[in-house]
Amino acid sequence: MVSPKIAVIGAGINGVSSALAIQEKIPNAEVTIISEKFSPNTTSDVAAGLIEPYLCDDDVNKIIRWTKATIHRIQEYMAEGNDGAEEMSGYWIQSVKEVPKWLEVMKNVNVLSEQEMKQIAKRPEHKFGVFYSTWYLEPTPYIKWETEKFLKNGGRIVQRKVENIRELDKDFDVIVNCSGLGSKKLVGDNGIYPTRGQIIKVSCPKVKHFFLDDQYYALLNDSTITLGGTKDQHQWDVTVNPKLAQKIFEGNCVNVPSLRSARILSHHVDLRPSRATVRLEIDSKLGKLVHNYGHGGSGITLHWGCALECAALVEQLVAKRAKL
Numbered sequence: 554m555v556s557p558k559i560a561v562i563g564a565g566i567n568g569v570s571s572a573l574a575i576q577e578k579i580p581n582a583e584v585t586i587i588s589e590k591f592s593p594n595t596t597s598d599v600a601a602g603l604i605e606p607y608l609c610d611d612d613v614n615k616i617i618r619w620t621k622a623t624i625h626r627i628q629e630y631m632a633e634g635n636d637g638a639e640e641m642s643g644y645w646i647q648s649v650k651e652v653p654k655w656l657e658v659m660k661n662v663n664v665l666s667e668q669e670m671k672q673i674a675k676r677p678e679h680k681f682g683v684f685y686s687t688w689y690l691e692p693t694p695y696i697k698w699e700t701e702k703f704l705k706n707g708g709r710i711v712q713r714k715v716e717n718i719r720e721l722d723k724d725f726d727v728i729v730n731c732s733g734l735g736s737k738k739l740v741g742d743n744g745i746y747p748t749r750g751q752i753i754k755v756s757c758p759k760v761k762h763f764f765l766d767d768q769y770y771a772l773l774n775d776s777t778i779t780l781g782g783t784k785d786q787h788q789w790d791v792t793v794n795p796k797l798a799q800k801i802f803e804g805n806c807v808n809v810p811s812l813r814s815a816r817i818l819s820h821h822v823d824l825r826p827s828r829a830t831v832r833l834e835i836d837s838k839l840g841k842l843v844h845n846y847g848h849g850g851s852g853i854t855l856h857w858g859c860a861l862e863c864a865a866l867v868e869q870l871v872a873k874r875a876k877l
């Protein structure tokens with residue numbers, strides 16, 4: 554049987570994961586990743602790697618399904634002894650009492666009592682909190698691990714910007730669009746927009762718990778802590794704003810006083826590919842095109858669940874073409 558030729562546009566976590574999932578689903582497929590940028594120069598590489606839905610308003614049952622698949626994937630990755638992934642515990646503190654449904658995928662979930670809140674709260678607006686365990690997945694080493702598997706499976710990589718999807722028509726049977734924010738131009742999706750995020754990577758080994766509130770976050774990685782919390786919609790500026798950096802640092806020091814002694818390592822800005830929902834579907838107009846983009850602040854969290862479903866959609870198209 555002739556091997557189906559699949560093009561995956563994009564080499565962020567969703568592009569590489571979708572390409573690998575397609576290889577695993579359709580072993581005789583010839584898969585090519587075509588991308589303008591590669592890790593460590595994608596939005597995915599800037600992510601803190603927290604496994605938790607954030608700035609993603611999609612259907613919560615889909616989010617839970619995708620997140621569960623990612624957590625299972627992380628446990629497989631950790632079982633191999635890879636760096637850059639681990640369980641972490643900490644505090645999710647909010648100004649309003651609301652227990653999100655996605656907490657059901659987390660471990661050791663403990664809604665804080667009034668007494669516990671009195672000890673943990675650092676601001677008057679800290680009214681409600683939950684302690685739980687989740688995971689982190691550092692994107693850059695993970696994407697490297699996935700890329701090595703992809704190439705070992707016979708996958709091909711091409712570095713170039715795709716100006717028009719139709720360019721790929723003659724050489725490929727199915728095209729997968731994992732271009733993130735690039736989809737705005739590539740497929741004319743005006744529903745996708747940037748949510749600018751600025752972060753600081755610091756070293757502060759004595760901080761052992763994450764801490765997230767409505768505005769700020771301090772998230773653990775193997776040897777660094779990522780301090781964040783800006784989320785500016787429709788802002789395209791990716792230059793580091795020193796005043797914002799100061800606000801992020803000071804704001805996190807109020808929440809986690811031990812961070813006062815942190816050593817600042819680097820500053821980063823990138824643009825979350827935000828959309829009302831993740832676009833994971835066969836393009837009804839363009840037939841041979843599958844979309845997997847628009848993951849907002851949750852692309853690491855959702856990636857493997859989305860990649861598996863993307864591969865299933867590609868398999869549907871391949872089967873349909875085989876009948877022609």
Ligand SMILES: Cc1cc2nc3c(=O)[nH]c(=O)nc-3n(C[C@H](O)[C@H](O)[C@H](O)COP(=O)(O)OP(=O)(O)OC[C@H]3O[C@@H](n4cnc5c(N)ncnc54)[C@H](O)[C@@H]3O)c2cc1C
Binds near residue numbers: 588598739855
């Ligand atoms: C500061 C910050 C912190 C974050 N923290 C977290 C977190 O802790 N947890 C979490 O789950 N998520 C987090 N996110 C969100 C996460 O980073 C994104 O949702 C995720 O990276 C999106 O991945 P992607 O592969 O879809 O897109 P991208 O990583 O943006 O990759 C898109 C790829 O498509 C390529 N491309 C685009 N257009 C074209 C074209 N025309 N031709 C060829 N190639 C093209 C690009 O070169 C790139 O390789 C964070 C985001 C930011 C900004």
Ligand SMILES: NC(=O)CC(=O)C(=O)O
Binds near residue numbers: 606765850
């Ligand atoms: N989940 C977070 O708090 C961080 C994040 O996902 C982002 O900044 O985006």
